[in-house]
Amino acid sequence: MSEADTARGSHTARLLASELLVLFGRWRTWTMLAALAAVPVVIGLAVRFAPGRPPSGRGPVFLDQITNNGLFAGVVGLVVCTPLFLPLTVSVVAGDTIAGESGLGTLRYLLVAPVGRIRLLVVKYLSSAVFCAAAGLAVVLGGVLVGVVLFPLGQATLLSGAQIGPGESLVRLLLMAAYVTVSLLGLAAIGLFASTLTGVPVGAMAATAVLAVVSQILGALDQLDWLHPWLFTDHWLGIADFLRDPISWDSFGQNAWLQLGYVTFFGALAYGRFTTKDILA
Incomplete structure (x- = not known):
């Protein structure tokens, strides 16, 4: 690796560290987490x-398992947050990436x-x-x-x-958080592109x-089953595969x-838009 490549890598790392400090230095970010x-x-x-034990098969999946193993509160939290709350917070962060700098008038100076x-x-x-990962971990931590x-654990x-104890439950919960992180990466890219448009x-x-x-609405319509494999939300609820024995990795791949x-x-769309855009602010 040449000295120029090393310098560029070092500069990118410093810029990323600065960006993360700004992102996680905002009250808005911590409020969402x-x-x-x-x-x-x-x-x-x-x-x-x-009053009483949660009825089996009713409410969010695995709700009735929380009384046996408290770590399943994190499992239920991920299942509940994945369709709406996690995408909403990621949309806020990704949509602010470029448009936020432009709105503040700092993009040109950057x-x-x-x-x-x-x-x-x-x-x-x-x-x-990084925020996608932090969002999933926040649900797990709670x-x-x-x-x-x-x-009890x-x-x-x-x-x-099959039955598992608290140790294996924690490992599987962390794997589910990693799965959720991967699931949100496509949405983050969509938000980045949208942010270059305005x-x-x-x-x-x-x-x-x-x-x-x-x-997600399109994914729920059986009439559009030909479209489902192309939707970025198609595998979002595949986190349940980590609660099988053995774990099914097909959905993850x-x-x-x-x-x-x-x-x-x-x-590529964000690149094409941003590299040809006139920066006036």
Whole structure:
């Protein structure tokens, strides 16, 4: 590796570190993460203080398992948050990447630094990807905390009928969080592209969030089953495969390839738009 390549890599790393400091230095970011963590906490409190045991087969999947193994509060939290709350928070962060800088009037100064448009796009996307991971972990952390405090850490029954203890439950919960992170990467790329189209962050955020909802609605229509494999939300609820014995990895691989396709396609669109865009602010 040449000295120029090393210098560029070092500069990109510093820029990414600076971007992450800005992202996680905002109250908005921590408020969203706290709200995500609160979802399994509310679920755990409802189960703990509700009269009687949760009826089997009713409510969110695995709700009745929380009383056996408190870590399943995190599982239920991920299942509940994946269709709406996680995409909503990712849409806010991804939609703000470029449009936020443009709206504040700092985009032109970033490019004069010089940062370079391609490098700035890459760094902005990577920061969104880090938030995707943080969002999933926030749900897991909230579930683990409420589960440990309010419930026993005993045996829990998987979809296949096998029983697992708290140690294996935690490992599978972390794998589910990783799966959710991968699931959101395509949405983050869509948000990045939307953010290059406007100087109004709210518009990019709303467009990204609406697309996530529309994709899930289309995925629920049997008449459009030919379209389902192409929707970026098609494998979002495949996290249940981590609660089988043995674990089924097929959904994870298919989801990863699908999200990679969306990242590549919308990353190329964002590149084409941003590198030819007149930066006036």
